Amino acid sequence: MGPLSPPKPNDLLPLPVAMFHILVAVADQDRHGYAIMQDVAARTNGALKLSPGTLYGSIRRMLEEGLIVELSERQRPDEDDERRRYYRITAFGRSVAQAEATRLATLLRQAKAVGLAPGRA
Amino acid sequence: MAKGTIGERVYRRLLRLYPRDFSDDYGDEMAGLYRDRVRGEGATSVWVALVADLARTAPREQVSTLVQDVRHAWRTWRRTPVLALAAILTLALGVGANTAVFSVVHGVLLRPLPYPNADRLVEVFEDNTRAGGGPFFRVSLHNYLSWVERARSFDALAAFNGRDFTLTEHGEPERIGGSAVTASLFKVLGLAPIVGRPLSGEDEQPGAPPMALLAESLWVRGFGRDPAVVGRSITLNGTRHRIVGIVPTAFREVGRNQIGSVAAAQIFVPLTMDTAQSRGNRTLRVVGRLRRQISLDQGRDEMHRLAAGMEEEFPATNRNWGVRIERLHDSMFDPRVRVSLLVLLGAVGVVLLIACANVANLVLARATSRQRELALRAALGARPARLARQLLTESVSLAMVSGACGLTVAILSMQALRTLIPATIPRVDEIGLDRTVLGFGLFITIACGLFSGMAPATRGARANLLSTLTQSGRGVLGSSRKLWRHGLVVAQTGLATMLVVMAALLLQSLVRLQQVPLGFEPSGVMTARLSVPQVKHPDAAATLGFQRTLLGSLETLPSVRAVGLMTSAPFAPGVRRGVTLRDRAAAHVSSDASTSAVEQVVSSGLFRVLGVKLLAGREFGAQDQLGSPLVAIVSEGLARRLWADADGIGRGLEFDGRRHEVVGVVEDMRGNDGIGTRGGGLDRDPSATLYLSSAQFPQNTVSLLIRTDAQLQAILPAIRAAVREVEPAQPIPDLRRLDEWIAESAAQPRLTTTLAGAFAVAALFLTAVGIYGVISYAVSQRTQEIGMRMAIGAARTSVVVLVLRGGMTWAGGGIVLGLLGAWSVSRAIASLLFDVSAADPLTFAVTALALAGVAGLACTLPAIRATRIDPVIALRAD
Numbered sequence: 001m002g003p004l005s006p007p008k009p010n011d012l013l014p015l016p017v018a019m020f021h022i023l024v025a026v027a028d029q030d031r032h033g034y035a036i037m038q039d040v041a042a043r044t045n046g047a048l049k050l051s052p053g054t055l056y057g058s059i060r061r062m063l064e065e066g067l068i069v070e071l072s073e074r075q076r077p078d079e080d081d082e083r084r085r086y087y088r089i090t091a092f093g094r095s096v097a098q099a100e101a102t103r104l105a106t107l108l109r110q111a112k113a114v115g116l117a118p119g120r121a
Numbered sequence: 122m123a124k125g126t127i128g129e130r131v132y133r134r135l136l137r138l139y140p141r142d143f144s145d146d147y148g149d150e151m152a153g154l155y156r157d158r159v160r161g162e163g164a165t166s167v168w169v170a171l172v173a174d175l176a177r178t179a180p181r182e183q184v185s186t187l188v189q190d191v192r193h194a195w196r197t198w199r200r201t202p203v204l205a206l207a208a209i210l211t212l213a214l215g216v217g218a219n220t221a222v223f224s225v226v227h228g229v230l231l232r233p234l235p236y237p238n239a240d241r242l243v244e245v246f247e248d249n250t251r252a253g254g255g256p257f258f259r260v261s262l263h264n265y266l267s268w269v270e271r272a273r274s275f276d277a278l279a280a281f282n283g284r285d286f287t288l289t290e291h292g293e294p295e296r297i298g299g300s301a302v303t304a305s306l307f308k309v310l311g312l313a314p315i316v317g318r319p320l321s322g323e324d325e326q327p328g329a330p331p332m333a334l335l336a337e338s339l340w341v342r343g344f345g346r347d348p349a350v351v352g353r354s355i356t357l358n359g360t361r362h363r364i365v366g367i368v369p370t371a372f373r374e375v376g377r378n379q380i381g382s383v384a385a386a387q388i389f390v391p392l393t394m395d396t397a398q399s400r401g402n403r404t405l406r407v408v409g410r411l412r413r414q415i416s417l418d419q420g421r422d423e424m425h426r427l428a429a430g431m432e433e434e435f436p437a438t439n440r441n442w443g444v445r446i447e448r449l450h451d452s453m454f455d456p457r458v459r460v461s462l463l464v465l466l467g468a469v470g471v472v473l474l475i476a477c478a479n480v481a482n483l484v485l486a487r488a489t490s491r492q493r494e495l496a497l498r499a500a501l502g503a504r505p506a507r508l509a510r511q512l513l514t515e516s517v518s519l520a521m522v523s524g525a526c527g528l529t530v531a532i533l534s535m536q537a538l539r540t541l542i543p544a545t546i547p548r549v550d551e552i553g554l555d556r557t558v559l560g561f562g563l564f565i566t567i568a569c570g571l572f573s574g575m576a577p578a579t580r581g582a583r584a585n586l587l588s589t590l591t592q593s594g595r596g597v598l599g600s601s602r603k604l605w606r607h608g609l610v611v612a613q614t615g616l617a618t619m620l621v622v623m624a625a626l627l628l629q630s631l632v633r634l635q636q637v638p639l640g641f642e643p644s645g646v647m648t649a650r651l652s653v654p655q656v657k658h659p660d661a662a663a664t665l666g667f668q669r670t671l672l673g674s675l676e677t678l679p680s681v682r683a684v685g686l687m688t689s690a691p692f693a694p695g696v697r698r699g700v701t702l703r704d705r706a707a708a709h710v711s712s713d714a715s716t717s718a719v720e721q722v723v724s725s726g727l728f729r730v731l732g733v734k735l736l737a738g739r740e741f742g743a744q745d746q747l748g749s750p751l752v753a754i755v756s757e758g759l760a761r762r763l764w765a766d767a768d769g770i771g772r773g774l775e776f777d778g779r780r781h782e783v784v785g786v787v788e789d790m791r792g793n794d795g796i797g798t799r800g801g802g803l804d805r806d807p808s809a810t811l812y813l814s815s816a817q818f819p820q821n822t823v824s825l826l827i828r829t830d831a832q833l834q835a836i837l838p839a840i841r842a843a844v845r846e847v848e849p850a851q852p853i854p855d856l857r858r859l860d861e862w863i864a865e866s867a868a869q870p871r872l873t874t875t876l877a878g879a880f881a882v883a884a885l886f887l888t889a890v891g892i893y894g895v896i897s898y899a900v901s902q903r904t905q906e907i908g909m910r911m912a913i914g915a916a917r918t919s920v921v922v923l924v925l926r927g928g929m930t931w932a933g934g935g936i937v938l939g940l941l942g943a944w945s946v947s948r949a950i951a952s953l954l955f956d957v958s959a960a961d962p963l964t965f966a967v968t969a970l971a972l973a974g975v976a977g978l979a980c981t982l983p984a985i986r987a988t989r990i991d992p993v994i995a996l997r998a999d
Binding site for chain 1 (some may be wrong): 139143146147150151153154155157158170171173174175177178179181182185
């Protein structure tokens with residue numbers, strides 16, 4: 001078996017919806033699971049409520065793929081009293097999220113061009 | 122962890138539905154999430170969402186872990202491709218062969234018959250054991266009718282017998298096997314015609330208009346599945362028959378293997394209740410459907426009582442005749458077919474076990490060399506259960522690939538088996554890959570994977586980093602692992618020994634079977650079935666005339682040396698009537714001087730055709746005619762049974778109410794003992810036979826026997842032309858060499874022996890490979906020790922002895938256990954053996970020596986390699 005070539009962001013596209021939301025949630029600040037869930041719910045006006053299985057199933061895969069990292073105890077915010085696990089986006093995760101956003105933007109532009117979405121192309 | 126609310130504790134428990142890794146990693150987090158959500162949203166709504174979430178994501182995570190494990194398994198297997206390939210091939214052959222043999226066992230033995238409540242179907246025979254005859258005689262019409270009238274255990278009884286039909290519908294006359302059946306057969310089998318109507322009681326009355334039902338296969342083949350065929354008429358044996366219905370294929374099971382053909386019955390006509398015949402004329406097969414709530418034993422008891430009563434009532438025909446009932450599923454084939462199939466299934470299972478042991482050894486050796494990797498993973502936090510799961514996934518996924526390859530092996534071997542299995546075994550054409558067979562294949566595949574992965578998984582998962590990394594990687598072989606390996610050698614050698622003993626016994630039996638004296642000279646004899654068209658030749662004189670003309674014209678053909686007729690050629694299928702006869706003159710000596718014999722009606726030249734020796738008196742000749750005094754010839758065995766001096770010339774034999782003068786005694790002939798549907802067996806002693814003259818008892822359907830110097834192909838056109846000249850509407854006889862019938866009668870033991878032999882060879886080979894593997898490995902583990910011994914002056918021979926002793930001790934133990942095992946199970950195959958004891962000491966001794974030789978060879982290569990160890994290199998290696 002040859003050496004593994006580093007994955008490219010485009011390899012992971014299209015990103016599952018849950019993963020994309022999680023990346024967006026941790027893009028500006030480190031968050032723990034419940035905070036991610038709440039952030040997603042708030043941004044979607046409650047339309048998307050990540051279930052625990054989906055949330056941690058996604059987190060596990062994202063950790064394996066190197067999209068996010070788990071913070072060590074020392075890196076945790078001091079005010080957290082429940083000793084929860086915090087997640088931070090990686091540089092690779094950021095570029096994957098950007099690639100996905102670009103893909104979605106392109107899609108949206110095409111939809112607008114044929115009148116499937118409001119606004120102008 | 123007894124913290125939190127009840128709800129949280131329940132939730133934590135439910136989290137175990139996820140893979141262990143996952144719940145260990147995220148259980149606490151998810152429980153925390155649960156607390157947060159309950160605080161925010163209230164318990165009820167949270168729980169509804171959680172249950173849905175569990176149902177959706179737990180299986181997903183399980184599958185995802187499995188996929189990950191399988192991927193990892195493949196990555197690791199690809200690092201050792203030769204080893205993986207060897208393991209896959211070994212298991213694929215094992216799984217494939219097992220699936221194929223199971224498909225036969227399932228198709229022939231296990232699958233129920235295609236009738237509703239088939240377990241209540243029985244076949245009823247007349248049992249002549251007490252008078253020295255067999256237990257499975259056909260039934261006379263009168264006895265059948267008496268049973269129908271008196272027996273209370275049955276919903277219905279039905280009778281049938283085979284008929285040959287000449288169908289002249291599509292130009293060339295065609296001979297088709299069929300059956301005459303009672304109307305009640307439909308009720309017994311629980312089947313209705315696909316089209317048209319079943320038979321009724323009126324159809325059985327003498328004088329009813331001729332009618333027929335067609336089998337589905339004939340309907341499709343000959344009439345293009347046209348429903349309008351019902352009501353039309355076809356010509357059978359020269360008479361117009363109205364078609365009243367089409368019966369489903371399942372009907373054939375009872376009509377199979379009828380007179381003169383091994384093909385299934387395709388035409389069914391009503392069995393006419395011709396009550397003018399004798400009660401001693403036993404020509405019918407009888408099947409019945411037991412009443413609900415009536416057991417086979419209850420039915421048996423009643424029939425035994427009835428038979429005892431009928432012995433009193435009809436002493437002339439029924440004395441010493443009992444009744445025998447068997448389940449239809451059992452009576453359909455020779456009980457030895459069952460034993461053979463089960464023995465083969467056992468044998469091929471043993472081969473698979475040995476193959477599994479080899480694969481287990483490979484996997485174990487590999488796990489040992491991967492000890493560092495496993496220990497490292499354990500040190501990095503992988504739990505033992507996780508590692509065990511990973512190792513098991515490796516062997517099971519390997520087994521699954523083997524199983525897929527094994528499926529190809531199974532399909533190929535099934536095709537081969539279908540052609541190899543003698544046509545006399547019912548339902549062979551229905552053998553195939555159905556859901557049960559596939560399920561069996563999958564089951565043994567997974568079992569193989571688990572079995573071969575079990576030892577590495579339980580041992581490997583306990584890898585201890587410290588001890589592994591501080592040692593050189595050699596010598597870590599724990600004593601339990603060494604024991605396990607050597608245990609595998611013992612088991613393999615033992616199983617192979619058992620298999621070789623069985624195969625050797627079967628082989629000797631087959632050889633002896635083929636050397637048995639037949640009492641006649643089969644080579645150069647052709648046989649065919651011949652039916653005289655009844656319409657053109659309605660009475661005995663006409664039939665006789667037709668047969669004489671035909672024999673006469675065949676005799677004049679060049680290269681034909683002799684021609685004759687008989688009821689059924691030896692070893693060929695066909696009805697051989699059982700008769701009870703007695704010598705009235707001797708009756709005063711003993712009140713019970715009656716004995717039973719097989720009846721063969723033969724033409725005058727028949728004994729010359731077959732080369733049967735005349736021991737006393739004369740053959741049938743021109744003086745024996747219709748109307749002249751009745752004469753008979755007896756076989757030597759019958760003569761000995763009837764008269765103390767075995768000399769019966771001039772004596773009178775009485776049966777069917779008439780006296781026959783004995784004019785000759787001939788040598789005993791094997792193959793006259795065919796029971797009902799089958800030809801004779803080489804393993805059975807010649808049966809007492811009574812020969813009658815075909816000039817005095819002309820028969821419509823007979824075997825034609827021709828002794829010739831020519832090859833079959835060379836003489837066939839001449840015979841066809843001769844037959845056509847005499848009777849243009851006569852179907853061309855299907856000529857076969859008599860040798861072929863004899864070979865066919867031994868086809869089943871030959872197949873059993875061939876397969877058992879092949880399995881034994883496979884077992885031997887796999888065992889040799891297994892021993893070689895274990896001993897090579899042991900030598901490689903002891904390189905340093907052996908190097909040291911040689912450095913301090915050990916001789917090469919002593920190194921060889923050291924290695925050989927290591928291997929042979931275990932192999933020897935296996936051989937001893939194997940011999941004990943073979944001795945205890947060989948009785949199971951006793952019924953398959955002919956002229957060989959199941960505990961034949963010579964066979965056991967030779968097998969033990971052979972196994973020891975093979976084991977010795979397998980140890981010798983590694984032993985020689987051990988002597989080439991260079992002490993300097995061995996000691997420097999570390």
